[in-house]
Each structure stands twice: as structure tokens, then as C-alpha cells.
Amino acid sequence: MCGQIPPETIRPYVRHLTFIGDFASPGDLYALGYWNGQVSYLPGEEPPAFVTAGAIHSDDRPFGSELMIFPSIRSVQFSSWGGVPWYALQKCMECPRIDSIAIVDSPWTCVSPPPASSQVPTASSVSNLSYEVSPWRGVEGTIRRWDMQAAHELESSYLQKLIPGIANRAESLTLPMETAPFALMATFEWPRLRALSLASTQLQPTQLIQLINVIEFDYYKTGLEETGATIYGP
Secondary structure (H helix, E strand, C coil), rough: CCCCCCCCHHHHCCCEEEEEECCCCHHHHHHHCCHHHCCCCCCCCCCCCCHHHHCCHHHHCCHHHHHHHHHCCEEEECCCCCCHHHHHHHHHEEEEECCCEEECCCCCCCCCCCCCCCCCCCCCCCCEEEEEEEEEEEEEHHHHCCCCCCCHHHHHHHHHHHHHHHCCCCCCEEEECCCHHHHHHEEECCCCCCEEECCCCCCHHHHHHHHHHHHHHEEECCCCCEEEEEEEEE
């Protein structure tokens, strides 16, 4: 869905919403090399006029009304170059009907960090959270000249905000190994978690230790023998 609202006759039957659109401005996306998949001009150079004309910023493209017009919606999937801003995720987390959020090919590279004072309600009904990144994003970042350390820090800030709100109800969790907040995750009991999927192109020893703490905590403290952890690597 991107600016098109289905007719009223089918709205009660919509269960899944796929949002395809960019929250960031065309100029910011162009600067990050999202135009035609490559950096088309050097940092400091002016982008073409068609990029800056009619720039749309995240504050100018509100998200949330889509959740109100579909009374039976259960899951939302985002596909947004530059990432999904915090307010859009918070809208989903606060909607009592939403039990699944998927963020696909939408790394947080062109959005503001989540506000320090903003918190996800612990009573959120979301039980499935999937944040999938490309296994080639290291190469992609090099080609597009991204600051990967800054990108990882921004990504981590979002995941740390989301985790506390879903720990009590989460049944399935898909995260990138590089930025998954294992230390924070180990402080929760995860009473319903059945599947933990992690993808990584590099695994640090400290991350492995933190991951083991999460899995052991889940197995020994909650007795969920069916809990599975899947790690995808090089």
C-alpha cells in the first residue's frame, strides 16, 4: 500500500498490510546511494533538481490512519528505503489488533533515532517481530559509502526500544546478529518464545556468549523445550 486506499467494501476483510514507500526525503535517499542502487554523486555535490523538488520528510508522511480503516488487520510489513521511523512502529505496537510486524530490506539508515522518552507499552499484542537485513549489506554499504558503525548504532537504538515491549508475548523473533541487544534480552524471561532466528556475516565471541545467556535463560527458567534458535552466517 502506498497512497492508495481500497474501497470500503473490502476493508473489513483485509488482514495483512504491506506498506511500500519512503519516509525519508528523496534528497537524503539520493545522498545514501538509494537512487538506482548506487552513489550517483560525491558527498558535498548537489543532487539533481528532480530529487530535491517536492521532498517528503518523515514528518510530512504520517502513518497510522491505515490501521484505523482496516478493522480486521493483524499484520504489517514495511518495505521502506532508509528505514521505518519510530512513530510508525509505535503506532503498530500500540494497535491492539496487530500481532505481527515485519521490516524487510529497510535498514535504519535515514531516520532519526527513537526519542529517549518514548516507550513501547509492555501490554503490546505483537507476538512476531521480524527485522531482516540483506546479507550483502556490508558490501552494499561500501559501495554506497555508508558509515556502517553509525548505521549499526542507529539500528541498535531501535531494537533496544522495541525489545521490552514484546518480551512477554513474543513467539517468533528475527534479528541481525550484529545489533541484536542480547544483554538486554537476557534480562527478560520470554515466556512464549518458540523461535529465535539470527542472521550474521560476522560473529564476535562476546556476542556468542550473550546469545548463549539468552537461550539458556529461556530453556532453564521457562522450560520451553521446543524453543529453537537458528543462526545464519557466512
